[in-house]
Amino acid sequence: MRLYIHWPFCLARCAYCDFNTRVAARRVAVAYAHSLCLELALWREALPGRGGLRSLYLGGGTPSTMRGEEVAELLAYCRRLFPVRGDAEVTVEVNPATWKEDDFAAARRGGVNRVSIGVQSLDDRVLRVLGRPHGAGDAVAAVRRARRAGIAAVSLDMMFGLPLESGHRFTQDMERAIGLRPHHVSTYALSLSSRSPMGRLVSRGEFHMPEDDVVADEYREASRMLREAGYVRYEISNFCLPGYECRHNMAYWRREDYLGTGAGAHSLIAGWRFHNLESILAYNRRLHDGVLPVSGGGRLAAGEEKSERVMLGLRMARGVPERLLPQAARLADLEEYGLVRREGGRVRLTERGMLLSNPVIAELMPA
Ligand code: SF4
Incomplete structure (x- = not known):
């Protein structure tokens, strides 16, 4: 962790x-x-x-x-x-x-x-x-x-x-x-x-x-x-x-488990995403009552988890396994525009793709 x-x-x-x-x-x-x-x-x-x-x-x-x-x-x-x-x-x-x-x-x-x-x-x-x-x-x-x-x-x-x-x-x-x-x-x-x-x-x-x-x-x-x-x-x-x-x-970016502590901190543990109260006063009060200051979150559905894997994984130079991106036609288009590259079963953003990362990643998000 x-x-x-x-x-x-x-x-x-x-x-x-x-x-x-x-x-x-x-x-x-x-x-x-x-x-x-x-x-x-x-x-x-x-x-x-x-x-x-x-x-x-x-x-x-x-x-x-x-x-x-x-x-x-x-x-x-x-x-x-x-x-x-x-x-x-x-x-x-x-x-x-x-x-x-x-x-x-x-x-x-x-x-x-x-x-x-x-x-x-x-x-x-x-x-x-x-x-x-x-x-x-x-x-x-x-x-x-x-x-x-x-x-x-x-x-x-x-x-x-x-x-x-x-x-x-x-x-x-x-x-x-x-x-x-x-x-x-x-x-x-x-x-x-x-x-x-x-x-x-x-x-x-x-x-x-x-x-x-x-x-x-x-x-x-x-x-x-x-x-x-x-x-x-x-x-x-x-x-x-x-x-x-x-x-x-x-x-x-790899979606490994992490615990975030402190006001407003976010966590991912065993597939659950949750976050703490943002207000420092409310955070202090909750802890002085002996209660964890978590204010919201939940377990991600399988589809959401996959979307996160793509969204975060494409930020890294090593990219993501191609099997996570079933939209072959879209991938081929983006490759033709020089925005992504396919290599050894992985897909990654090119330098140009990184410049336009938000729209390119949005294009590749699983349906
Ligand atoms: S005010 Fe904001 S940007 Fe400046 S040091 Fe604090 S957190 Fe960073």
């Missing part, structure tokens, strides 16, 4: 964000951490004997608003409840404005062997517009600190498709990011909710989202640069040096 722990607190709200996160006083975070421990203990009772954890992912929000020592304590608590395999991947998401050298060192001593650093851009002007609470120098320093602390794998999140024509060059950002030689790079196109502050500025015409072909060019260019630097694309948005795939995220 895999374990995800959600930490819904951030240093500041970024201008583009409408996730279930908030800036909170220390006492709110402490109360939430207590609830998390109660939830983990309840799951220990509800899911006995499921074998050792193969990966553990502490995401958010910004889990690095906890000190490195606190993250180590939380991990030690998990270990007391669930056996963790010796080769488990243990990831923490880190905001460049947060951790100092001793935080990385404490986290590593506590078992963290992978950090995912939310760099987004290495251009200070861009970071200001995005409302990120850090500068490019902080991101570079965070990468160096993680390495000096002996964290085995460093991943960077980079963002493209930004509403910033005024001189922003994503390729320059990528060049600098690749120059830091991270083990893993995730590249995400900005998807803007109209409810976020930046979304409202776009609605008022103060910023303009780039045209689709500009976004596609940026993605293509980033892929080329990463490929030439020795990175392998193993999923639409994810690239790594050989052997550094994020094993935890691979499990999501």
Whole structure:
């Protein structure tokens, strides 16, 4: 099994964000951490004997608003409840404005062997517009600190498709990011909710989202640069040096079992998908009453399960077995347009197919 722990607190709200996160006083975070421990203990009772954890992912929000020592304590608590395999991947998401050298060192001593650093851009002007609470120098320093602390794998999140024509060059950002030689790079196109502050500025015409072909060019260019630097694309948005795939995220795309804990977290266990209450207050209350904070979910029908397998599997470079896609005519059309490739009994998206992944995958969904 895999374990995800959600930490819904951030240093500041970024201008583009409408996730279930908030800036909170220390006492709110402490109360939430207590609830998390109660939830983990309840799951220990509800899911006995499921074998050792193969990966553990502490995401958010910004889990690095906890000190490195606190993250180590939380991990030690998990270990007391669930056996963790010796080769488990243990990831923490880190905001460049947060951790100092001793935080990385404490986290590593506590078992963290992978950090995912939310760099987004290495251009200070861009970071200001995005409302990120850090500068490019902080991101570079965070990468160096993680390495000096002996964290085995460093991943960077980079963002493209930004509403910033005024001189922003994503390729320059990528060049600098690749120059830091991270083990893993995730590249995400900005998807803007109209409810976020930046979304409202776009609605008022103060910023303009780039045209689709500009976004596609940026993605293509980033892929080329990463490929030439020795990175392998193993999923639409994810690239790594050989052997550094994020094993935890691979499990999501392969539909392996994972338990999500924390407010709003999602789980998949033995064919059941379920999710927790989103409200932190309601989440705390439920746990203080000794009840699991699950708010909904159910068992997927066989057809839904198959659709998920196709939808998630096609995101990965290895694709899916052809037998999952009985629509031979549609497949042949897409192949002719250079959007998919059939090889060795598997179907996968081509580079062009990845650029148009949503409509192509929709086309291939089982009826
Ligand atoms: S750090 Fe991430 S989760 Fe927090 S406000 Fe910024 S984008 Fe949202």
